[in-house]
Amino acid sequence: MRVRHYVGGGFRTDGAPFALVDPVTGGEVGTAPEAPRALVDEAVRSARAALSGEWGAASPEERSAALRRIADGIDARFEEFVDAEVRDTGKPRELAATVDIPRAAGNFRAYADLLYGRPERAYSTRVPGWSGGAGQALNYTVRRPLGVVAIISPWNLPLLLLTWKVAPALAAGNAVVAKPSEETPTTATLLAEVIHEAGLPAGAFNLVHGHGADAAGAFLTGHPGVDAIAFTGESATGAAIMRNAADHVTPVSFELGGKNPALVFADADLEAAVDGTVRSSFTHSGQICLCTERVYVERPVFDEFVERLGERARKLDGYGPMISAAHRDKVLSYYRLAVEEGATVVAGGGVPVFGDDRDNGFHVEPTVLTGLPEQARTVREEIFGPVCHVAPFDTEEEAVRLANDSEYGLAATVWTRDLSRAHRVAPRIESGIVWVNCWNLRDLRTPFGGVKASGIGREGGEYSLDFFSEPVNVCIQI
Ligand SMILES: NC(=O)C1=CN([C@@H]2O[C@H](COP(=O)(O)OP(=O)(O)OC[C@H]3O[C@@H](n4cnc5c(N)ncnc54)[C@H](O)[C@@H]3O)[C@@H](O)[C@H]2O)C=CC1
C-alpha cells in the first residue's frame, strides 16, 4: 500500500520520499513522503477549521458513534492491518494479530463506551459565597475540548499507541494532527483511510508523515496553532519536545522510557515468575516501554531462577528483529558494554545466525546477564532490547530500595505468594504501574503512565479525557 498524508479530508503525497526498510531482511520495501513545513501548517489550519464546523458541533453521542464506526472499520480490514504492522515492525504475526490490531479497535470502542450518555456537566453544587459576602451561588463545571491536539507516536507499537491517543482526543471533541514514527508509517495511513470511510468531517483527523527533529515532528510540536501535545517515546525526545513547546506554553502528556524492575521473592511460584519474566523481558524483543530490564531475586532462589530463565532464553525462537540497523547497533553496543563492565552472560549476548534472508535483518539474541554492580550503565540505562540483568537481594527493604534506585519509574512487577507482602511492597515502589504475579495485564480504564523520567500525566479512561479537555467552572449568583 502507498503511504500518504491525510490533510483536510484528502490524501496527499507532498514532500520528498524517504526509504522504508523491512527489519526482518534489511531490504528496502517502499517509501513514505516527508511532510514539508507548509503541509504541517495546512494540517493545523484544517484542524482549527474543523472545530468551528460540523465536528466542533458534534454531540458526545455523535462522537461516540463515529468512534464505533472507526473500530468497526479496523475490524473490517483486520488482515490488511496485520500485514502492514508485520511489514513495518517485523514483529511476529501472532503478536500483531492478538495484541496490536485488536487493541487499536479496542481503544476506539473503550472511548465510544465511555462517552456514550456522558453528561457534559461534571457536577453541580450550591455553595455559600466566600468573597465579599455575595450570598449563595450555583456552580457547575463544563468540559471543553482543548482545540487542536498534536499526537506524536513511536515505532514499537505503532497503531496501538497512536490510537491510544487519537481515540480519547477525538472523544473529547478535539481535532487531531498526528505524526507517526518515520520507521512505521503504514498502519497510520490505513487508519486514515478507515477514518475517511467512517465519515469523520474533514479536518477532524489529519496525518502527516516524516522525521522528528528539524522536520515534521518539530514543525508540529513547536506550532503556535497547536493547543496540546501527547507524545510517547524516548525521554530525551520528550525533553526536546518540551523545549520546543515552551515558547507557546503548550500543555503536554508524556509517556516516556523505563528501566523496569521485577522483584521475585523466595515464596513466589517460581515457574510462574520465570514464565512471566520471559514474557516481560522478551515480548516484541524487549521493544515495549513496559518490558523488564532489571530483575531482583531473593537469594535462596536466585541460582535456580537464573538457570531456568537462561534456559528459556536460549530456547526462544520465532522472535522478531530490532526495528532498524541503528537500534540493533545500539542494543549490541550494550551487550559489549555489559561484558566490559564485568557481566556474566548467562544466555545470548550476540547475533543469531539463521542461514537465510534474516541474516541481513536486525535480530539480536535474547540475553540474560548477571554479576553487574548497580552503578553499571547496563543496569541504569534503558536499552530497549531483549535483555535483562538479574541480581540477588536479601530483604524486602533492600528489594524496594533497589527497585527505586533508578531515574525512571514506569512499570514494576512483584512475584510473591504472600498477599500482605504484595500490598506492603507495591505502593512503596516509585512507579506508575505495579503488576503483582502478572505483567501487562491491561484494563483500559485504569491510569497508565510513569513517574520521574518516565513521563508526565496519566492516560487511560477518564484520565485521558481529563487531559484532552479543559474544565470551565460557571458560577451564578442566586
Ligand atoms: N515508549 C518508549 O519508551 C519508547 C522508547 N523508545 C526509545 O527511543 C529510542 C529511539 O527510538 P525513536 O523512535 O527514535 O524514538 P523517539 O522518541 O526518537 O521517536 C518517537 C517519535 O518522536 C518523533 N520525534 C523525534 N524527535 C522529535 C523532535 N525533536 N520533535 C518532535 N518529534 C520528534 C519521532 O519522529 C517519532 O515519531 C529507542 O531506542 C528506545 O530506546 C522508542 C519508542 C518507544
Ligand SMILES: O=C(O)/C=C/C=C(\O)C(=O)O
Ligand atoms: O497501552 C499499552 O497497553 C501499552 C503501552 C506501551 C507503551 O506505551 C510503549 O511501549 O511505549
